Amino acid sequence: MANGSNQGQGLNGQSSLYQRAVNFVRTKIIEIIGVAILAGIGWAVHDLPDSVSELDKKVSVIESEMETLKGNYTTLNSQIWSINKADSDNREKSGPEYVVQEPEILIASENFSYAMISAQASIGSSNNKIFADLQKFQNEDEIGISIISGESKTKKSLEESLIIMQYKEGDEDVFFCGKYNESGQWDGKCIINRYRESKLTYVLEAMYDNGELKSYQNIFKRKNLQGQDTWYVSNRVVEDEGNRGETITYFFYGDYEKNFDDKTMKKEDILSVEDFVNTIPSNIEGYYNGYTSDGKYNDESGEAYLIKYKPDGTVRFLYKGNIKNGYPHDETGNAWFISWGNADDGYYYYKGIFKNGKHGKSPKGWKPMTQDEIKEKVNPNDFKYPLTGLIDSDL
Numbered sequence: 001m002a003n004g005s006n007q008g009q010g011l012n013g014q015s016s017l018y019q020r021a022v023n024f025v026r027t028k029i030i031e032i033i034g035v036a037i038l039a040g041i042g043w044a045v046h047d048l049p050d051s052v053s054e055l056d057k058k059v060s061v062i063e064s065e066m067e068t069l070k071g072n073y074t075t076l077n078s079q080i081w082s083i084n085k086a087d088s089d090n091r092e093k094s095g096p097e098y099v100v101q102e103p104e105i106l107i108a109s110e111n112f113s114y115a116m117i118s119a120q121a122s123i124g125s126s127n128n129k130i131f132a133d134l135q136k137f138q139n140e141d142e143i144g145i146s147i148i149s150g151e152s153k154t155k156k157s158l159e160e161s162l163i164i165m166q167y168k169e170g171d172e173d174v175f176f177c178g179k180y181n182e183s184g185q186w187d188g189k190c191i192i193n194r195y196r197e198s199k200l201t202y203v204l205e206a207m208y209d210n211g212e213l214k215s216y217q218n219i220f221k222r223k224n225l226q227g228q229d230t231w232y233v234s235n236r237v238v239e240d241e242g243n244r245g246e247t248i249t250y251f252f253y254g255d256y257e258k259n260f261d262d263k264t265m266k267k268e269d270i271l272s273v274e275d276f277v278n279t280i281p282s283n284i285e286g287y288y289n290g291y292t293s294d295g296k297y298n299d300e301s302g303e304a305y306l307i308k309y310k311p312d313g314t315v316r317f318l319y320k321g322n323i324k325n326g327y328p329h330d331e332t333g334n335a336w337f338i339s340w341g342n343a344d345d346g347y348y349y350y351k352g353i354f355k356n357g358k359h360g361k362s363p364k365g366w367k368p369m370t371q372d373e374i375k376e377k378v379n380p381n382d383f384k385y386p387l388t389g390l391i392d393s394d395l
Helices: 012-031 055-073 075-091 112-120 273-279 372-379
Strands: 043-045 103-106 142-146 153-154 163-169 170-176 186-196 197-211 212-223 228-240 242-249 254-256 284-293 305-309 315-320 330-340 347-357
Touching: 043 163, 055 197, 075 170, 112 163, 112 170, 112 273, 163 197, 197 254, 197 273, 212 273, 228 284, 330 372
Parallel strands: 103 163
Antiparallel strands: 043 254, 103 142, 142 153, 163 170, 170 186, 186 197, 197 212, 212 228, 228 242, 242 284, 284 305, 305 315, 315 330, 330 347
């Protein structure tokens, strides 16, 4: 995954429409910074720079075109997203015997929705029961009601069937897609999407094997330590020691908008983590490699590392060592960081004790590092993501 904006590719038969649309939008953004229109599929973008200089003549020429473009923005987004999503689905198909299993769309029963909400509250804890425990339901208990027919559906009647279950959790609309086997155990890929006021707030994509959670990916929005809204994308394998893997964070430049009708939705309307990452109009804000537990970065191996980037893609902070409750916390004396100076005068190095995110006394005569000094301390091959700005590109 590159450190930059990501765009999916359109279907071959519609690539010209897609390219013309994308090129047109990009051209206008270059001509007039501050217009809140970006060719990000399904995204309502804001927080773009609004400074404009030496563009008065161009504004008068393109004003009417921009108004038309604004009016058609929602339609354009829908068309591009549909092309990208169709292309992604098409790549998954293989051979003439491929059959699409359209799920049954249901309104969750009160008991089922309560069980799902209760299980979601335990995410990050040791039990990893992130979906409803169907062992507590009898075969004839109602699971949901079909949106199409209004027919009541029991636990027994939905065994081995792909379902989309809709329910409310507080002020959020929740859409679950997955299936359970004859033993009442979740099996295969199960996905939850949550929206508040038609804006995405959360995605959870879990992989089960006969009720045992093997791995999961999730997406959520949270403020970073600088108080900035940030998208978090986590990819983790469940182990006894915790959940091992990586978390990538993105600068928040806009919301992902819900673009389907609840009553006629299809499997393709369920957003996967991959779909999200392939369409997010943003740059990487940070990268964490290590264990998590209780929903936070927690790793005592000494091998965890955290990279933070500036909006221009260059490194502002690199830490390696133990982490506790999301903060550098290491009393071994072996942990270290390299950080861009507050005076914008270069990178500084510290190795020693860390407690709750704070390091010990700064070295005497602390000054910015030279490239040779940085190269002595840091091997870029030890890190999965680029160290742009920190390490010269000629390395």
